[in-house]
Amino acid sequence: MHTVLGFTAVVDNPDLVALFIAPGWPTMRRTGVFGGGPRGRMLVKPDGGHAPRAWVENEALVLYRPHDAHSVWLYWRAADHEFREWYINLEEPWRRTPIGFDSRDNLLDMVVTPDLSEWRWKDEDELAWGVESGRHTADEALAFRREGERALKILRRRSFPFDRDWPSWKPDPDWRAPILPAGWDAFIDNS
């Protein structure tokens, strides 16, 4: 596992998983030597460790329909709960674990304006780097893009989760930062 995020589960049923995270809530990131890929953002030499890093700036609600190869994130600026954007994260279908869910980010993403009227690909260069560096095959990269195109059709049809006014959703003000459960590091994969 590359990144660990401490969420509160808002919904967990067979049709929908919704998870919430807010500034200050715990995450763990891999450590090692960065500097690869576009803008030098990619970790090129993991050292096997993780370091805590708090989530910052935004409140986020992740909406996931089981078996999909993408999740839909809503971002609000935490300071005033202003809705900023929809974000489609392409990723492997989630696997349930004893302490949460596990997935793998597929590099390419999509950003959608608050009113759903415009969208764009994000991090196409990271996916290209992923292929060049042998982390993904060209076929895999194509499959990620196809999933994005499928998500785009869903968006245009205003099907789930774009069929509901999720931007008006608000977190319970009593929710507090969770503590990462023991065993968060049991699924470490440094590939």
Ligand SMILES: [Mg+2]
């Ligand atoms: Mg992503």
